[in-house]
Amino acid sequence: MTERRTITPPHRYRNNDKAVGVGNAFWDLSERNGLAGITAELEDGEPGVLHTEDGHEFTNFTCCSYLDLDSHPKVIEGAVAALRRFGVLDHCIPRTRVQLPALPELEASLGELFGAEVVAAISAGVASAGLLPLIASGHLGNGVRPLMVFDRNCHVSMAAAKPTCADETEVVTCDHHDLGFLEDMCARYERVAYVVDGADSLGGYAPVRELAELQEKYGLLVYYDDSHSISAYGERGIGYIRSHCPVLDERTITVATLNKAFGTSGAAILLDGYPKDTLRVVERFAGALSYSQPMNTAAVGASLASAEIHRTEELTVLQRRLRANIELFDRHISTGQSGTTFPIRVVSMSDETVMEAGRRVYEAGFYVSPVFFPIVARGTAGLRVMLRAGQTEEQIRGLCAALAAVGAQQAAPAEATR
């Protein structure tokens, strides 16, 4: 028998050997230090406080439910009410054929709330996997097949679509927020689409105003995932991008999860200036949006309830509490994000000490997540902290003390007593 063929992979856009090789070591080390693979139940009535089966209690400082709406009684009761009203989690048939009124009601409510045409998706990842190839082929946009420029740091849920987009158009990756490169491409290509996080998972916002200039000048299409700022930021929780982007027409497409500050599950695609025909194309051809299960009725009911909260003063109060908690943290611990509105802080540690530091902070009763080389660049390791509206002053002071005890840089005295 002749020798059978082995394969050399192209690895143009992805490389599992590298991803698994690097990532698995990171996760194994995290797990050996007790900072991954934790199973824990939430304490009744104490948002974000969990206990493990063996009795360790900790406050979660790596949860993206920035307003603690996930445990809001009205959100839970909204889910229950929808289950009872519709009588099913889902009535399995493509929504393009027959659908319960659940999704249309949710889309109408979110559309009114955010001032956009809204299409629901089961997750922001599924939304991006469905939308980006339609953008690549020009079916979502102005009809012209664009050069797709992916920001080097854009979330993996978007970066994962590169090979698929590359079968419909040209795809390139640019340096983080490289406006010069983008303008250069805009000058060379008839149409360019830029794919970027609205709010980064390590803290920071997209340069929305500078991008708007390119949108106005060249017709650049920008695809934002604004999952980390929706609800937490802006009037009625409209998010960072839609608060600051002056271009709200076919050139700006935003997706946002409902799983973070919004407090439920599912995702919303926010569109402006597209005719009904195009919205139908999205429903029918945006990948899993057309062929897979939709948000279930429990998620829809919870989301309708959360949307109602977004329409009241309660949202402003929660946003204010989140802001106050961020400021309280900044008065004690100094980070590259100090002074910003972003709910994420990365507390610098050395690559060698970060894991041990995370373990000690966890033992002190606070879960923060270590990031280090090769997950982030050498010399930028740290403990990632997420602030929430529901954390108490005592919990935040306790975390800051625990961080200081493992060598975190403390804020200058003027800051600390401000």
Next chain:
Amino acid sequence: MTERRTITPPHRYRNNDKAVGVGNAFWDLSERNGLAGITAELEDGEPGVLHTEDGHEFTNFTCCSYLDLDSHPKVIEGAVAALRRFGVLDHCIPRTRVQLPALPELEASLGELFGAEVVAAISAGVASAGLLPLIASGHLGNGVRPLMVFDRNCHVSMAAAKPTCADETEVVTCDHHDLGFLEDMCARYERVAYVVDGADSLGGYAPVRELAELQEKYGLLVYYDDSHSISAYGERGIGYIRSHCPVLDERTITVATLNKAFGTSGAAILLDGYPKDTLRVVERFAGALSYSQPMNTAAVGASLASAEIHRTEELTVLQRRLRANIELFDRHISTGQSGTTFPIRVVSMSDETVMEAGRRVYEAGFYVSPVFFPIVARGTAGLRVMLRAGQTEEQIRGLCAALAAVGAQQAAPAEATR
């Protein structure tokens, strides 16, 4: 200013111009005939009976909840109980870091039920999008990078992964169930993985025993999506593939939605013979499984309740009712699927008459979905009928009469009176 560049797409694995061009006309025509874009509420206590806002009532014969577990009171109450117990739909943090006990409990329950190692996913589409690239790179399998052979008819949720897999290995498409081609590839390549529906959405099963011979002889890996037969078929609803596949080890990977006959939402990945380390690789690197939201607690609670029903005689009763309904239908209307256990029937019509026929059947109070060229091959148009356990004899007789009235081929008298 020089002319700006336009782009010629490669279209090796997909072509949105074609998909949208062809598909949109199909959907528009369906909608003009009132057979798509229907919004309707379920009747209380009458599984699969819906009414539109303007008062039209119809029995849904295109719903995949084959056992009507979607509206089972225990399933709905299971969802409610989990919402109250966990107090959130989701506590947003990657499960690799910290998770509620919800998913592990569900995975243990489904694992016991189906006799497999189970990993939960938010949908079968998300599961396939995550798993297939890991199979392509050899990380899920025996470590060897396989030639990926996609069946020409495999569901779009799997076919959509071709460009991504093609960046990790070689990808080809074969004719439907082309065992000769597969054996040829097995002889030529060190490792081959075959991607195929366990149960087709137009009726029919994979040649599981013949594939097992190739698995034994060459180490072929087979990736099945058994979404249309799980729960509806086999002891404790184990599905067609796991009922008949003698190879239950690393060479067989099955995914199945929980959104069809299982009656809830989410999906299960069924694995055998993989070490814990590999299960961790799946959780950490199978795409959205690691970076996006998991099944929410309502879906988990409903699924735990449905799993309990699967352990009782009630499941057998429901499967028997489904079988009886399929047989009742076959006694009246003749189709290519007559006499099989498959819950889907395609009632032949001409490309010219199928839409009008579907409209008249709908007006008579029964929703069936038209399929025709170019969605299916010329000369194979038809009305797709899905049988369910909860349909009454009266509803099925009524549908058959309506189908006969629009020219469906009736079963021979011997069949009809059997």
